[in-house]
Amino acid sequence: MKRYLSLLAAVITLIAFCLSGCSIGEISRESELKASVESTYDELTSTFSGESGQYGLVSEYLKSWAGKNDITMEANSNNYTVLTNPATDGYEDRESTLLQCGIRTDDFSASMQPLATALTALLGPENHGDIALIVTEIDNGEFTGASSVSKRYLQYDNFINIDQSDDVLLNTGGSYEMTSTMTAPITTDSPSYSNAFDITMSISGYHDPFDFDEHYPNPIETIGNLLANEKSSGQLFTLVSFESETTDGYTPTSATATVIVDSNDIDSFTKKFNSSYNNMKDRFESLNDNFVYTLTETSMPEVSMDSQTSDNIISLMYTLQSGVYLQDEDDGSLISASDISSVSTSDGKFRLTMTSRSTDSAVLDEMADVFLTTSGLCGISYSVSDKNMTWSSDSETGPAPYLTDALGSDEPVVPASLENSECCIFASKADLNMVSYRCNLQHMEIAMMNIIHFIENLAQ
Numbered sequence: 001m002k003r004y005l006s007l008l009a010a011v012i013t014l015i016a017f018c019l020s021g022c023s024i025g026e027i028s029r030e031s032e033l034k035a036s037v038e039s040t041y042d043e044l045t046s047t048f049s050g051e052s053g054q055y056g057l058v059s060e061y062l063k064s065w066a067g068k069n070d071i072t073m074e075a076n077s078n079n080y081t082v083l084t085n086p087a088t089d090g091y092e093d094r095e096s097t098l099l100q101c102g103i104r105t106d107d108f109s110a111s112m113q114p115l116a117t118a119l120t121a122l123l124g125p126e127n128h129g130d131i132a133l134i135v136t137e138i139d140n141g142e143f144t145g146a147s148s149v150s151k152r153y154l155q156y157d158n159f160i161n162i163d164q165s166d167d168v169l170l171n172t173g174g175s176y177e178m179t180s181t182m183t184a185p186i187t188t189d190s191p192s193y194s195n196a197f198d199i200t201m202s203i204s205g206y207h208d209p210f211d212f213d214e215h216y217p218n219p220i221e222t223i224g225n226l227l228a229n230e231k232s233s234g235q236l237f238t239l240v241s242f243e244s245e246t247t248d249g250y251t252p253t254s255a256t257a258t259v260i261v262d263s264n265d266i267d268s269f270t271k272k273f274n275s276s277y278n279n280m281k282d283r284f285e286s287l288n289d290n291f292v293y294t295l296t297e298t299s300m301p302e303v304s305m306d307s308q309t310s311d312n313i314i315s316l317m318y319t320l321q322s323g324v325y326l327q328d329e330d331d332g333s334l335i336s337a338s339d340i341s342s343v344s345t346s347d348g349k350f351r352l353t354m355t356s357r358s359t360d361s362a363v364l365d366e367m368a369d370v371f372l373t374t375s376g377l378c379g380i381s382y383s384v385s386d387k388n389m390t391w392s393s394d395s396e397t398g399p400a401p402y403l404t405d406a407l408g409s410d411e412p413v414v415p416a417s418l419e420n421s422e423c424c425i426f427a428s429k430a431d432l433n434m435v436s437y438r439c440n441l442q443h444m445e446i447a448m449m450n451i452i453h454f455i456e457n458l459a460q
Contacts, residue, residue, distance in 0.1 A: 029126050030449065036123065037448045040065075041116035041441075048108045055079055055137035055145070058103050058115075062135060069123065075153065079137035080145035082153050085122055087129045088459075094129030095458040097399075098156035099451070101163065102138040102145065102422055113441050114162045117448045121162075125456035132156060136422060141206035142250070146425035154430040158398050158458070160451060161423050165438035168447075170407060171414045172400040172435050174390030174424060176361045179341075180354040180371050182316065184380040186345060189306040192238060193262040196300045199223050199273070201280070202254040202292040208420040209251045209339035210357055212324060217283055219255035220244050220340045222293070224317030226276045227257065231314050235269050236262035239310040240301050241345045249420055252342065260304050270295065305345075308379075313350055316378040321370065322354065326363055334418050336363045350380070359416035361387060391427035391434055398433040399454055406450040 047061060062081050066073045075082040087094060099121055101114040122133040134153060136145025201219035230237065237259045246252040261269050273295045284291045326335040336358035343352045358364045368384045375382035393400035404413050423436055439447045
């Protein structure tokens with residue numbers, strides 16, 4: 001009787017598998033992948049136990065891992081690696097999938113969970129179309145790997161970026177973006193005052209100007225605000241030059257303004273600077289980072305800007321609205337923001353560029369009108385680029401609708417974001433149907449299986 005009941009239980013279990021659409025092989029494959037993601041994560045965290053490290057070490061690991069798992073290493077550059085898993089027999093015509101994750105050289109611990117997820121998902125279900133994985137270097141915040149990847153490695157039907165996050169999020173789109181340019185000729189004159197000073201601010205690393213959870217002060221804006229405060233307090237000075245150092249897509253790393261100050265106002269000018277410095281000191285202490293911000297006397301130049309040109313530039317710095325422009329009144333989410341990207345007064349011309357982003361295209365038009373008015377009131381010319389989308393996904397097909405359904409709730413789905421990411425870099429190279437899947441360690445296995453099931457669905 002007991003033998004009969006055991007046999008009956010086995011038959012019922014088999015019938016349940018068949019009714020659910022799962023084969024014994026599929027169940028076995030899922031168990032194998034679940035075990036693999038755990039063991040891969042354990043191996044990665046024991047191999048890369050430090051908080052920081054070099055991408056080359058990860059590249060060597062990937063080479064070894066690929067050899068052990070019958071995966072092809074398509075490319076192995078200084079700051080990115082491409083691994084491929086060709087379609088199984090008979091499924092060569094199915095849609096392909098490109099996975100991608102970044103290795104943060106200054107935060108290895110946050111990079112291992114996405115890497116374990118991506119490597120295991122690359123192994124694929126029993127049957128699948130072409131699958132590839134690009135592992136990129138993020139060097140002290142700079143997307144060096146993504147920037148270096150050739151367009152020829154991006155020719156896939158679906159793109160899934162995998163990243164670490166405290167909360168489970170599926171980001172399905174970027175934002176609209178425009179670049180504003182403000183220019184004016186510079187008229188010079190003999191210096192009106194007697195003492196020249198350089199005001200310099202520098203920060204380290206590469207930082208996202210649209211990340212307002214950990215927002216770094218912009219050196220251009222910091223010095224511009226100081227000059228505006230000095231002028232509004234009645235200090236007598238003129239601007240000689242204003243220059244910045246910047247890398248496209250990141251907060252400017254340095255800015256320097258040279259001014260000539262009336263001898264009677266040096267003490268009060270210095271007090272205003274000290275107040276600005278102390279404010280920056282508090283900001284950088286909260287960021288747990290370093291900065292340089294100095295006021296240094298320098299040799300007198302032969303010429304400076306005339307008072308009208310100097311006042312127009314300082315007036316623009318005072319009235320130009322940068323930072324957060326519009327937020328949702330209900331949930332506080334960001335709708336639009338802007339950041340000053342560069343400033344220059346070389347070759348007899350003032351030139352300032354500003355990048356603006358919004359989840360609503362119409363808001364960018366409104367911002368452009370405001371900037372045009374502001375520039376005009378300061379005697380400065382204004383032009384604006386065409387709007388473009390930083391990156392997007394297809395709402396009808398591909399990973400966005402599938403993974404949205406898999407998560408089972410609209411709450412973790414973020415349809416648009418102002419932030420910079422590797423997705424922005426890749427989307428500028430090719431037309432990609434893209435999502436960014438972000439999760440914590442507790443969701444790692446679920447995320448891996450959701451991706452596996454998506455790839456499996458493409459093969460049906």
